[in-house]
Amino acid sequence: MKQQSDAEIAGQVAGNPIVLDQKSHTTVQSFIAASNRKLLHVDTIVPWAQDVDVSKPPKLEETSWIYGTIQWRGLSPAQRTELLWLETARDVSYCIWQEQAFAEMYIGYVNRYHSSLSSDIREYLVISSREELVHTLMFRRYLHVAKLPIWSHPKTIPRFPAFAKRTINQHPVYGILWNLLVKWHTDLNAMYQTQHALVDPLTRAIFKEHHAEETRHIAFAKMIVENFFTTAHAGEANALREFIKRAFGIFLHEITFMPEIARLTSFAFPVAIDDHKNIQDIRNSPNNLRINRERFRDVHEWCMKYKLLP
Ligand SMILES: [Fe+2]
């Protein structure tokens, strides 16, 4: 492990909020090396010139938010295709918002705790923030190339950035765990629905490239949270659990079906934005319950282990 200065060691003793065991430090250093070996460049990250292939769907039909419902059966093939692309625009917009917010959050920790953090943690917080910002540029380029709208109407901004703000004055593990749950779900969702031969190749490629870096971000955040639960007092651990449980349900609802889709379709969407009864039924449709069980299995098993599920 890299030598640390006396000031750094003193700082850690004085109040380092992110304490890891030695094995985790070794892993963080391997992540830093991997990130430095391959820097993503927006221009060359995927073959932009090939454009999206609109004759192919951007994701499997069975992963549409309303697949298998009476509302889905009422749509024409062209309307179904439009819906799949708009849902993909939502997924991409979600990545842009959350990654801008979490890059700011991580850099905030670097500023606030600069001399108390161990140098490898500080370095990886900066590296992963840089990677997230490059991802936002890649995702914005994708929306432009695919001629898709960013879901950014003030009324359509989802609730998770507001929740992220509530983590600001807490111990960093609050923000890091919240970030972990959001990014882990979004990455599992993207890989589940797009990595198939019949899907548009450009869409497939951006999510695959994204996944390679996200895998490290997810593993880093998991280590921090796991180390926290190993060392925290029961009271501290339970306070974190209660905080996360409150947001978990909202987030799962939002990722499964976002009612604001009704504002974006060129046709009259069969579920009105304030039709709470139908919205709830759709979120709990047999197909959504099935795909949530399948695509989110890894994250939910991990959450179960640490008692984070509502
Ligand atoms: Fe990312």
Ligand SMILES: [Fe+2]
């Ligand atoms: Fe991310």
